[in-house]
Amino acid sequence: MKRSKSTGAGAYELLLAAIDEGTLPAGTRLREEDLAERFRISRTPIREALRRLETIGLVTHEPHHGAVVATLDHGRTVELYHMREVLEGTAAQLAAIHATPAEVEILHEMVERDRALVEDPPALAASNRRFHRQLHLAARNRYLDVMLENLRLSLALLRGTTLARPMRGLASVEEHAAIVAAIDARDPAGAETAARRHIHNAFKARIQLDGAAGGRDGEGA
Incomplete structure (x- = not known):
């Protein structure tokens, strides 16, 4: 059964692919509303996906910027x-x-x-x-x-x-x-x-x- 992209897991797959393919490069600011519009899904699964990406180190939070694609020093x-x-x-x-x-x-x-x-x-x-x-x-x-x-x-x-x-x-x-x-x-x-x-x-x-x-x-x- 194909997983809906409107779920948190589906949003995670979309964001993960975008980071992996370089369309969301390191340092990119990740605003929930922008991502929801870009992928045509609601903000709730986007928020869930961002939290999941943060746990594996691909997303971090910066002061005054919120969630961003992580960079490696x-x-x-x-x-x-x-x-x-x-x-x-x-x-x-x-x-x-x-x-x-x-x-x-x-x-x-x-x-x-x-x-x-x-x-x-x-x-x-x-x-x-x-x-x-x-x-x-x-x-x-x-x-x-x-x-x-x-x-x-x-x-x-x-x-x-x-x-x-x-x-x-x-x-x-x-x-x-x-x-x-x-x-x-x-x-x-x-x-x-x-x-x-x-x-x-x-x-x-x-x-x-x-x-x-x-x-x-x-x-x-």
């Missing part, structure tokens, strides 16, 4: 990538144990398709999300999957994609290839190491991307 970004490194490493380790031959083949195919996208950062970013989702499913751990999904949603609060950094797209694809090779070899320790290295390198690219953006902002101030 450097400290929170460090924490986010630290946990990503741990959890993505665990997912790769478990995938090396539990992934079926068909799932491993799919991962190989995704890597090969991504080689053609290294000059298209937005397309590669979308494909990157699908790759990690497939990897998480292959790990066969529902609790880990929930934690990784929450982290993925938090990543939507970061501006831009690290895959737009020079040579980062190609490096990321090769890092994915190393993860899949270890999974294919049924090498849990190697898969974990490769996955952790991948997230470590992504974090370095994030620091560089945010630093470059900060520099541009400073020049314009």
Whole structure:
């Protein structure tokens, strides 16, 4: 049975999708009346959805502004990538144990398709999300999957994609290839190491991307 968007749960799905897709970017003020008009639902389910989003850290309250889409400062970004490194490493380790031959083949195919996208950062970013989702499913751990999904949603609060950094797209694809090779070899320790290295390198690219953006902002101030 399809859930009505007029319910709190339905409003939550709408707002979550808007944040995840970037149509409600970090820092956006979330006025109940504006959101109700935008999504054509009443303010009550919007209010319920905002409270729920606040519990998972995607919405916060600021003095004189009310509810806003949360932003991640450097400290929170460090924490986010630290946990990503741990959890993505665990997912790769478990995938090396539990992934079926068909799932491993799919991962190989995704890597090969991504080689053609290294000059298209937005397309590669979308494909990157699908790759990690497939990897998480292959790990066969529902609790880990929930934690990784929450982290993925938090990543939507970061501006831009690290895959737009020079040579980062190609490096990321090769890092994915190393993860899949270890999974294919049924090498849990190697898969974990490769996955952790991948997230470590992504974090370095994030620091560089945010630093470059900060520099541009400073020049314009």
